[in-house]
Structures are given as C-alpha cells and as structure tokens.
Amino acid sequence: MGNLVDPADITPRQVANKSDKKALLDAIRMTLSVQSPAVRRNTQTFNRNRYAATALLPDYDELKDRARLIKEQAIANSPELLRQLEAAVRANGGHFYLAKTATDADRYIRDVLLRHEAKLVVKGKSITSEEIKLNHALEAAGITVAETDLAEFILQVADEQPSHIIAPALHYSRERITALFKRKFTTDLPLDTGEELTVFAREKLRQQFIAADAGISGANLIAADSGSLMLVESEGNIRMTMTLPPLHIALAGIEKVVPSRTDFGTFIELLPRSGTGQPLTSYVSILHPPLKAPSFAAPGKTAKPREFHLVLIDNGRSRMREDPILHEALYCIRCSACLNSCANFEAVGGHAFGGETYSGGIGGSWEAGTGTLMNARFSELCTGCSRCVTQCPVRIDIPWLNENLRQRMNALQPESGVKAAFGAVTGSAPEDRIAPLQKQFFANYHVMAKEATRFSSLSNAVTGLPFVRGLMENFVGLDRRRKLPPFPSKTWEQLHRDQPGDRARSTNPGLPHVLMFADVFTNYGSPERGMAAMRMLRAAGVNVELSPSLPDGRAALSQGMIATASQQANGLAKTLLPYLEKGTVICVLEPSVLAMFRSDYEHLLDATTWEKFARASFLDPLQLVLSVAKERGTDLSQIFRAGKSPHGTLVFYHSHCQQRSCDAAWQTIEILRSCGFDVVTSSVECCGMAGSFGYKRDYYELSMAVGEDLFAQVRAAEQEGGQRTLVASGTSCHEQLWAGMGREVLHPVEVLVSTLD
Ligand code: SF4
Numbered sequence: 001m002g003n004l005v006d007p008a009d010i011t012p013r014q015v016a017n018k019s020d021k022k023a024l025l026d027a028i029r030m031t032l033s034v035q036s037p038a039v040r041r042n043t044q045t046f047n048r049n050r051y052a053a054t055a056l057l058p059d060y061d062e063l064k065d066r067a068r069l070i071k072e073q074a075i076a077n078s079p080e081l082l083r084q085l086e087a088a089v090r091a092n093g094g095h096f097y098l099a100k101t102a103t104d105a106d107r108y109i110r111d112v113l114l115r116h117e118a119k120l121v122v123k124g125k126s127i128t129s130e131e132i133k134l135n136h137a138l139e140a141a142g143i144t145v146a147e148t149d150l151a152e153f154i155l156q157v158a159d160e161q162p163s164h165i166i167a168p169a170l171h172y173s174r175e176r177i178t179a180l181f182k183r184k185f186t187t188d189l190p191l192d193t194g195e196e197l198t199v200f201a202r203e204k205l206r207q208q209f210i211a212a213d214a215g216i217s218g219a220n221l222i223a224a225d226s227g228s229l230m231l232v233e234s235e236g237n238i239r240m241t242m243t244l245p246p247l248h249i250a251l252a253g254i255e256k257v258v259p260s261r262t263d264f265g266t267f268i269e270l271l272p273r274s275g276t277g278q279p280l281t282s283y284v285s286i287l288h289p290p291l292k293a294p295s296f297a298a299p300g301k302t303a304k305p306r307e308f309h310l311v312l313i314d315n316g317r318s319r320m321r322e323d324p325i326l327h328e329a330l331y332c333i334r335c336s337a338c339l340n341s342c343a344n345f346e347a348v349g350g351h352a353f354g355g356e357t358y359s360g361g362i363g364g365s366w367e368a369g370t371g372t373l374m375n376a377r378f379s380e381l382c383t384g385c386s387r388c389v390t391q392c393p394v395r396i397d398i399p400w401l402n403e404n405l406r407q408r409m410n411a412l413q414p415e416s417g418v419k420a421a422f423g424a425v426t427g428s429a430p431e432d433r434i435a436p437l438q439k440q441f442f443a444n445y446h447v448m449a450k451e452a453t454r455f456s457s458l459s460n461a462v463t464g465l466p467f468v469r470g471l472m473e474n475f476v477g478l479d480r481r482r483k484l485p486p487f488p489s490k491t492w493e494q495l496h497r498d499q500p501g502d503r504a505r506s507t508n509p510g511l512p513h514v515l516m517f518a519d520v521f522t523n524y525g526s527p528e529r530g531m532a533a534m535r536m537l538r539a540a541g542v543n544v545e546l547s548p549s550l551p552d553g554r555a556a557l558s559q560g561m562i563a564t565a566s567q568q569a570n571g572l573a574k575t576l577l578p579y580l581e582k583g584t585v586i587c588v589l590e591p592s593v594l595a596m597f598r599s600d601y602e603h604l605l606d607a608t609t610w611e612k613f614a615r616a617s618f619l620d621p622l623q624l625v626l627s628v629a630k631e632r633g634t635d636l637s638q639i640f641r642a643g644k645s646p647h648g649t650l651v652f653y654h655s656h657c658q659q660r661s662c663d664a665a666w667q668t669i670e671i672l673r674s675c676g677f678d679v680v681t682s683s684v685e686c687c688g689m690a691g692s693f694g695y696k697r698d699y700y701e702l703s704m705a706v707g708e709d710l711f712a713q714v715r716a717a718e719q720e721g722g723q724r725t726l727v728a729s730g731t732s733c734h735e736q737l738w739a740g741m742g743r744e745v746l747h748p749v750e751v752l753v754s755t756l757d
C-alpha cells in the first residue's frame with residue numbers, strides 16, 4: 001500500500017466512496033492510524049454486551065425465527081402493505097409520499113418545509129437521510145438542519161459521514177471530541193469529561209429545539225394497519241424531534257413497513273439486545289401521528305397546528321426486492337450486531353469497512369442496492385468468517401451476499417488472454433476466468449499446492465527467494481512479508497498410503513466407522529496434522545478411513561468465483577454421496593471446510609443433493625470423539641493423560657471462527673480440560689488471517705492489526721501464569737499465530753496424540 005499521504009491527513013469524506021480501490025486502501029490506513037482504538041473499544045463492548053443480553057433470552061432462537069418470518073412476508077407483500085399504509089396515514093389525517101428516488105424524496109421534503117417557511121429543522125438520527133443526502137438538499141434551499149443526536153451532532157461539526165449504523169461517531173474517542181469542540185467552538189469550559197461534553201452539546205441543542213420550525217425523524221418500523229411508527233433510541237432527542245415542533249416529517253425506506261403494530265414486540269425484544277446489548281433502550285416510542293396534543297410554543301407564542309408527513313423512499317429497494325440474492329438484505333433491521341461481531345470491522349470501523357452511507361458486512365448490499373455495485377467494493381473486507389450469521393436477529397447470510405457482490409464485481413473486470421489462460425490451466429469455471437489473476441490464484445490453491453508438494457525441496461527453496469516473493473507480490477498480490485509455511489515432501493494421502501498398519505486397524509469391526517475427509521489445506525499444508533487426527537480417533541475407539549483429497553470450493557467461494565466453487569462442490573459431492581447414503585459420519589478437520597459442508601453447500605449444490613448433505617453428519621474430530629465417548633461411556637482422561645504430554649499441560653487455545661459458528665468448538669475445550677489440560681481460551685471473533693485474506697498485500701496490515709487482539713490475549717495469559725502451548729484449530733489461525741507469536745502452534749489433535757505412548 002505504498003502511499004505518500006500521511007494517513008492522519010486523510011478525511012473520512014475523501015474516502016467515503018470506495019468505487020476506486022485506492023480510496024479503500026487509504027481508508028484502511030487512515031482508520032488503522034487514527035480511529036482503530038476507539039472503534040475496537042466501542043464495538044467490542046457492544047459485542048460483549050450482546051452476548052450477555054441474548055443469553056438471557058430463553059426464546060432467542062424462536063424470536064429470531066419469528067422476526068425473519070415477519071420480514072420475509074412483509075417484503076413479499078410490500079406493494080399491498082404500502083397501499084394499506086397510505087390509506088391508514090391519510091385516514092389518520094397525515095400526508096403520505098412514496099419517493100421513487102433520493103432526489104424525489106429530497107425535493108418533497110424541501111417543498112413541504114418551504115411551504116411552511118421553515119428556517120430551522122431539528123433532526124433525529126436517520127441513516128436513510130444520509131442515503132438521500134437530505135442535509136445538503138435542505139441547506140442548499142437555505143434551511144438550517146440541526147442534528148440532535150449527540151453522535152450526529154459531533155459528525156455534523158466534524159463534517160464526517162457515520163462510521164456505524166447505530167453509533168455513528170463510534171470512531172471518536174472522548175479526547176478527539178474535546179479537541180474537535182475546542183477547535184470549532186469558542187468556550188472556556190474544559191470539556192474534559194463525557195459529562196461536560198454532553199452538557200455543552202445539550203445547551204446548544206436545547207436552543208435549537210425551542211426555535212425549531214419542524215422535526216425530521218426516521219422510523220425503525222412502521223405498521224401498515226395503523227400507520228404507527230416505532231422508534232428506539234437512547235437520548236430522547238428523537239422523541240422531542242417528533243413531538244415538539246408543529247411539523248413532523250418521518251422518513252424511512254419502504255422495507256421498514258410491517259403488517260401490524262403487534263409485530264413491533266418481536267423487534268423490541270431483539271433490536272436493543274442485538275445492538276448495544278441493552279434489554280431495552282432508554283426510550284421506545286410508538287407514535288400514532290399526527291399527534292393530538294398541541295405542539296410546543298415558546299413563552300408568549302401561540303402553538304401552531306400539527307402536520308405530519310410520512311415519506312417512504314424506494315431508491316433501488318424495489319430492484320433489490322426482485323434480486324434473487326440482494327432481496328435478503330431488505331430483512332435487515334439495522335441493529336449492528338453484524339458490525340460488532342466482525343473482527344475486521346472492530347479493527348477499522350465503517351469509514352474503511354463501509355461506503356458513503358452503509359457500513360459493515362451488510363453495508364455492501366445496501367450500497368450496491370441503493371447506489372452502484374462498485375460502491376460496495378469495501379465488502380472485500382468481508383472474509384466470510386461467518387461470525388455475523390449466528391448473531392443476526394433476522395438470520396441474514398451476510399457472507400453469501402458479499403460473495404455474490406464479489407462475483408458481480410469480478411464480472412465487470414476487463415477480459416484478458418492471460419487471465420483466461422491461467423483460469424483454463426488452474427481449472428477455474430469458464431465464467432470465472434474473467435476474475436483478476438490474484439483471485440484465480442487463491443481460488444485454485446490446491447492446483448499450485450499439488451505441484452509444489454511434488455517438488456517440495458525445490459518449491460521451498462524457490463519460494464524463499466526474495467526476488468520470487470517480489471514477483472509473486474506483483475503478479476498475484478501475495479504479500480512478501482507473510483512467511484509461507486513449507487510444503488511437505490508427502491501429502492496426507494501419501495503418508496496414509498505409506499502406513500499400511502494404520503489402514504489395517506481402521507477396519508476393526510464393532511467400532512464406529514467414519515470417513516475422514518482429506519481437505520486440500522491439510523493434505524498439502526499439514527499432512528502430519530491429518531495423520532494425528534486419525535491416530536487420535538483410533539485411540540478413542542473410532543474406525544477411520546481417509547477420503548481422496550478434493551477441492552471443496554471454499555477457496556473459490558471466498559474470491560467470489562461462485563461457478564468454480566459450485567463446480568468443485570458438485571465434483572466432491574459425487575465422491576461423498578455413496579458414504580452419505582450409507583449414513584457414514586464424515587469427519588472434517590479443517591473448520592472452514594466443515595462450514596462448507598454444513599451450510600455453504602446449500603448455495604452450491606442442487607436441491608436433491610443438498611438435502612442429502614443437510615441430513616448427513618459432518619463433525620469436527622473432537623466433536624466426534626466427545627460424542628462417541630459419551631455414547632460409549634469412555635473416560636477420555638484414561639486415554640489422553642495431559643501429564644504425559646511433552647508440551648506440558650498449560651495451553652492457550654484459539655478456536656476457528658467458522659468452527660464456533662458451527663457450534664463445534666466447545667467440545668475441544670471440554671476434552672482438553674477433562675484430560676487434565678489447563679486451558680485459557682481466546683475471546684476474539686476471528687484471528688484476522690481468514691484463509692487467503694492475510695496473505696494479500698492489500699490487506700496484510702489489517703490482518704495483522706486484527707491478529708493483535710489475539711496476540712495480546714496470549715501475552716496477557718502468559719504474563720499471569722507462564723508460557724503456554726499455543727493451540728489452534730484452523731490452518732489460517734495456525735499461520736496467524738505463528739506470524740504474531742513466532743512460536744510453534746499445535747492443533748488440538750496433536751496435543752492429544754502427544755499424550756499417547
Ligand atoms: S462474515 Fe465475518 S468478515 Fe464477513 S461481515 Fe460477517 S463477521 Fe465480518
């Protein structure tokens with residue numbers, strides 16, 4: 001990322017539109033240099049609070065199912081609901097306007113305000129108003145807009161776009177706010193505490209509320225049957241915006257309409273918990289405008305009659321509704337759980353992992369849907385780790401949306417003979433041969449790895465040469481600072497073939513029998529680890545045979561090469577189907593591949609084949625061992641005695657992001673502890689390496705910045721109780737920990753096997 005501009009001099013607005021790749025890279029540099037500590041602190045606090053708050057919901061899963069169903073049905077019936085809503089608003093005495101475009105909405109609101117001769121408008125937080133750039137439109141017409149949400153007030157003073165859906169100024173530390181206010185306002189106040197800053201802002205805002213001619217709010221949800229609005233907030237400013245001035249304009253996207261006011265309850269349960277982790281926000285307003293109570297009038301003035309306008313905007317949403325993939329983004333209730341549970345977002349926030357309006361994993365679909373596809377370029381920062389999927393209250397498959405955006409962006413690339421030839425040689429599907437060389441290189445890792453392993457001494461010598469690393473960096477974007485793990489002289493398949501004794505034992509009748517899937521990452525990268533997994537299973541009383549090693553599509557999917565991923569998935573399915581049909585359990589060592597079989601294949605296989613996959617048992621090896629031990633009453637501590645491990649009993653364990661999303665991580669901790677290991681676990685969402693992500697020159701710094709949280713947790717654990725054996729369950733996590741800590745990293749299976757005679 002060679003760039004002469006000091007990242008501290010880059011302003012968020014300059015890099016808001018990331019259709020140009022340079023803007024994305026500059027934004028990453030700027031946020032890492034300036035905003036990262038505040039973004040990390042705030043998002044990680046929200047994230048911890050969300051885990052705690054949702055754990056207290058006994059019906060969390062049912063609530064999510066209900067929320068999803070309400071939104072699915074509402075979007076499916078959107079035209080009918082809009083007609084119903086219009087009738088309800090008019091019957092209530094309000095005005096209704098459905099704006100096709102952002103410009104239409106701006107024009108309508110501006111005209112209403114001009115008709116009322118409004119000079120000053122107070123505004124509650126509304127991301128939709130950012131989308132349509134309402135403040136610009138109104139200010140151009142001579143109308144002053146006062147943002148009344150504290151965070152929006154800060155951003156208005158700083159002239160920045162929001163960096164987070166619910167906490168727009170989350171990238172500001174208290175010290176930076178103090179410096180900003182002192183720079184922009186004349187005051188003798190110290191402004192050294194949060195309280196002083198709030199009092200200062202409140203004094204300014206109070207004057208605006210008193211003098212305001214109109215109030216503009218958003219809406220979290222709108223009920224079609226009654227025209228009622230639901231708004232959740234922490235500061236009470238939105239409630240004042242809607243109730244004090246005589247003229248109230250509510251602005252929202254058409255996706256906010258749900259059938260009935262009774263639907264609000266489900267979302268009131270989920271929204272605050274998923275966002276800030278609060279059981280309820282300080283203010284929940286359910287409003288039925290226009291209000292009957294008189295509007296506010298300053299002493300000596302007469303209250304004006306109330307008027308209410310509901311402005312709903314389409315601005316691409318109807319197109320999204322028709323889109324087979326992007327329609328899912330319309331279910332979003334803007335809670336921010338997907339931002340706060342995303343390790344990359346936690347490191348840089350929405351000024352890098354975001355566009356002009358929307359941010360985070362879900363933001364790409366919104367920028368593409370309401371703007372242009374290339375505005376969604378920042379969705380490249382989605383590594384597909386899947387941590388957000390289980391946190392989303394409406395169960396949106398965010399990585400799948402981003403993989404599709406990537407595919408669409410790949411398709412806009414210029415054709416070239418080199419790319420086409422490279423794709424043909426490496427096996428990319430014909431439609432994916434237009435993808436950049438870098439993507440095709442990472443998508444077809446197994447082809448390169450297979451050849452490199454055949455001539456491992458030569459490959460390791462060549463890839464160690466600085467000039468070769470320079471070439472690889474220039475041509476396929478493989479960062480030269482990232483150490484490459486050496487290629488083994490024998491693959492997992494070869495090692496297994498070379499040990500006939502092991503294969504003989506694997507047919508012991510009477511024991512559970514499983515197929516161990518030889519994923520390409522372990523086969524070409526860590527064959528000894530694969531062998532250890534098989535030895536561990538046998539020691540625990542499981543018969544195991546090894547599958548052929550075939551590409552599973554994970555690497556291609558992460559590059560947005562969906563046709564290639566699908567081709568590989570369908571090829572692999574042919575090999576596994578006979579086993580699935582017999583009911584054989586498939587054991588999968590690499591968590592990213594486990595996640596493919598368990599969920600991503602739904603998108604890549606035909607419906608009949610997927611049905612068979614969905615019914616089959618795909619298990620992590622330690623998950624399998626624990627379940628067999630429980631079933632057979634085996635005491636694992638008698639087989640794997642921690643005291644016998646040459647690595648000692650102190651362990652720091654980091655589980656892979658996708659392994660946790662598959663609910664296949666806690667079993668490892670339970671086994672290690674029950675066998676006598678003293679286990680400290682990491683609490684990061686992802687290590688930052690995320691497959692090929694950490695290898696890419698463009699994202700190396702971000703990957704290492706994300707990893708720093710994990711490394712810090714290792715250091716903290718070791719400061720307290722001495723050095724621990726580093727243990728991780730995914731290939732990427734191994735490489736990241738190795739890079740950050742400079743020490744050997746083991747897999748849990750290697751730790752357990754080390755206790756055997
Ligand atoms: S899949 Fe992972 S990287 Fe992508 S948005 Fe979700 S949490 Fe972030």
Ligand code: SF4
Pocket residue numbers: 165274331332333334335336337338339362391392393394395396398
């Ligand atoms: S995608 Fe899901 S988790 Fe993310 S903001 Fe929307 S509703 Fe919340």
